[in-house]
Amino acid sequence: MSLFILTFQLILYLLAFPIYVLNFIGIWDKIIKKLFPALLFRLTEMYNKSMEGIKRDLFSNLSYFENASKEINLLEIGCGTGANFKFYPNGCKITCLDLNPNFQSYLSKSQTESDHLKFEGFVVASADNMTPVPDASMDVVVCTLLVCSVPNTPKVLDEVWRVLKPGGAFYFLEHVASTDDSTLVSYLQRILNPTWRLCLDGCDLRKTTWKDLEKAKFSELKLRHIQAPNVIKPITPHIVGYAIK
Secondary structure (H helix, E strand, O other), X not given: OHXXXXXXXXXXXXXXXXXXXXXXXXXXXXXXXHHHHHHHHHHHXXXXXXXXXXXXXXXXXXXXXXXXXXXXXXXXXXOOOOOOHHHOOOOOEEEEEEOOHHHHHHHHHHHHOOOOOEEEEEEEOEOOEOOOOOOOOEEEEEEEOOHHHXXXXXXXXXXXXXXXXXXEEEEEEEEOOOOOOOOHHHHHHHHHHHHHHHHOOOOOOXXXXXXXXXXXXXXXXXXXXXXOOOOOHXXXXXXXXXXXX
């Protein structure tokens, strides 16, 4: 079966050869950084239609983490196009963080449509190095479909733990590796992953993010494995839930 996987990986490599060349000479990263926000905007529109019920359920207890002022200081890391804003409760004070500043134009549209929220600012930083965000400053941190693209997941979780107030919560929704290596999804993930990562800004189909969450410093972890409805096969396996500092 490994020969089967390697054969199909080689076929994909040949089909994507021009992209590999552009990547080798240092051009592809610049192209994808400019094109990815527009591509992500279209993809998240389709994704959110299929995941709306799951997201609504995930964020249904956000108000439990209100601070003494009956507010929620919420940091969304890898905020992308602002697809999660409509699920947040009235009066939430949102700080958006993303490594790619090209998302800001798409965020502006989402912010205009989300007048039930208060926007505190946009921070250009990576999820594994959120230095501009002070220690213990957030009641809630949200991360959806981001960890797949960040090489050092434990460092991301350390940063989330650092910026959360004691008793604060980290909400997550991520596609992950299939837990059953004998399934069609697992074979697709292994075949596609090298070229998929190159074409989609480092997105890794084989991440075992739940293992990193289980090892992190959170005092409590509520995590479920689910099969996402109506999404393309390679990203069907997901984890969803929240962890408390």
